[in-house]
Amino acid sequence: MATNLALDDALIEEARRVSGHRTKRAVVNEALEEYVQRRRQLQILDLFNTVDYDPDFEYKIQRNRK
Numbered sequence: 001m002a003t004n005l006a007l008d009d010a011l012i013e014e015a016r017r018v019s020g021h022r023t024k025r026a027v028v029n030e031a032l033e034e035y036v037q038r039r040r041q042l043q044i045l046d047l048f049n050t051v052d053y054d055p056d057f058e059y060k061i062q063r064n065r066k
Contacts, residue, residue: 007028011028012024012028015027015031019050
């Protein structure tokens, strides 16, 4: 899928040097992957304190159960 984007050439070049990639395409693809990963991590953080904790739960019993 061909897409035309107006990107900051200096920023792309700096990202290319820092990442060690040879092409702009590789830089943009990695940046998008990192962006998606970061957003998913933030969604996971929203789950904290939403699961009830049972202080009486014996997790060691579950380990030995077959």
